[in-house]
Amino acid sequence: MVSGHDPYLVALSVVIAILGGYTGFGLTARIRGTPGVSARLLLAGAAAFLAVGIWTMHFVGMLAAPIPADTVYLVLPTIISFLICALVVGISLFFVSIGDPSLRRVVWSAVLLGAGIASMHYVGIHGLSGNFAIAHDTPMILLSIGIGIVTAYGGLRAFLARQDGVRLVASSIAFGVAVSGMHYTAMHGMHFVPLAEAAHRHAGGLAASQQLLAVIVAVLCFVIAAGFLLSLVPDPRRQPVAAAAPAVAIDPGPQAAIADPPASREPAMPSPRLMPSPLGGIGQPPRAAPAARLPVEGANGTHFIDSAEVRSVRADAHYTRVHDGTRERMCPWSISEAEAQLDPGLFVRVHRSHIVAIPHVSFVRKEGDGAVIELDGPSPHRVPVSRAKIAEVKARLGLARRHA
Structure with a gap:
């Protein structure tokens, strides 16, 4: 399936993941020097940008994939995939943003972050509905989760080593690789199994077409790009x-x-x-x-x-x-x-x-x-x-x- 992807949309999905990671990690870097309610708002913003970056990358990758033309996206599983991702990513960021994180805490944060990426992917994948069934190769499932955890750990370590611009860029790239690598590895192990017309039964619930999803993803891409550009603007109060x-x-x-x-x-x-x-x-x-x-x-x-x-x-x-x-x-x-x-x-x-x-x-x-x-x-x-x-x-x- 990976060989049949649109290369331009694949490249866009990786860029979106990196920009979301840069914005989210940039907000996380400010938490330690910010007391009280402001720190909690920064943590919520960082988790939201990272989760939106993961979710948007996933569905840009889905639009790039050669999926059946009659496929629709069930709204409820799609929303649940985002909420799971935001919760798990928020917890992992909280662990690394307080105090001086130990190696054990960083490892568990990477596991949670990798699990958040994987959970969003597989819950979102099973939100697809059409005249087919979806099958996964077990070795590719394990490999994709491993890639997500290992690269998430590398991104967190780079981020925590020193919170300057170079390290922030390095951690953002590692985050983009974590999300994209996990997604496309999992897609490589995914197969659509056609069903006989008589055996097909439409899943109930609200559904969205690929065109509507493309509009939503385009808006979220704009939000992520805007957040990235705003993060580059220096604070005027510091001038x-x-x-x-x-x-x-x-x-x-x-x-x-x-x-x-x-x-x-x-x-x-x-x-x-x-x-x-x-x-x-x-x-x-x-x-x-x-x-x-x-x-x-x-x-x-x-x-x-x-x-x-x-x-x-x-x-x-x-x-x-x-x-x-x-x-x-x-x-x-x-x-x-x-x-x-x-x-x-x-x-x-x-x-x-x-x-x-x-x-x-x-x-x-x-x-x-x-x-x-x-x-x-x-x-x-x-x-x-x-x-x-x-x-x-x-x-x-x-x-x-x-x-x-």
Whole structure:
């Protein structure tokens, strides 16, 4: 059957799978630096684009196949195939988007992703209805599922190794190969068995013609292409960052005064809460020396990172998430313990759930009743500032005068 496929539609199906993978993985890459509801929306969007890419590739491949002319597509199995695919793909992406995924978690995510591709294919195939029966070669079924799992694992590993443009392209190509390879391998092992007219019985339920399916697939191809192009457009809110960063970086006066206070302090220095005395306040025990390193949980145990590399700390239930400018990892400290352990000359709590490293702030602007700041690094990320902390943050950045 593969030899009889339309080569142009086959090429289009592979391109659609790659574009869907690029858009979905691109959204997944942003999840780790995005807190709260936004992260869940990104996860849903990533799963939707990947599922639509898989589903569209499958049916473009079906339009390319030499199937019988009187074939119709049953609507219910077709919709179910998409829903199964979206659910399984969403679960696999969730596994690799939280924390620092271990090898076991990546393997299971690849198995789920491969299973999602295979389930969509075979459920969708059995949505075909006509004067025929469908038979499959068992070895080709197993081979197609194996191809889907192995190439999905390669795509996830490439994606997780480093979230830059080259790796994202590599993982997208691997994803496109996974979907296309699984589909066309399975099609090679599929056969239409003609039925006698008397033995034929039309399946019940709503059905769609090949022409209607072609229109739906064309619209979905446009959606995937539009999502891919939008993912290439830079975020306009990040354009001022490069210009704002030098202004903050070249004004070290307030930060230098905080980091290395002079021998004789003036009353206009920061409040004792920001710069606690080594002897502590009245009735308070002496403060311990700031921690030089922070513990973070990795795939093989607990690791330690230098506090100078920390950009932000985010509360996560009884623990925290530490961002080092590249990714976020879990820390066993609570947000209060982290605040007590970190150097107050370099770190400030800007929100009840967020602590930031002032030297790494590259951008700040007002947003609603509060503000938002961006931390530098290979993967810049933004942190909210509560309204009560705006004045303090401006003072620490040298954007407001201090008065005695």
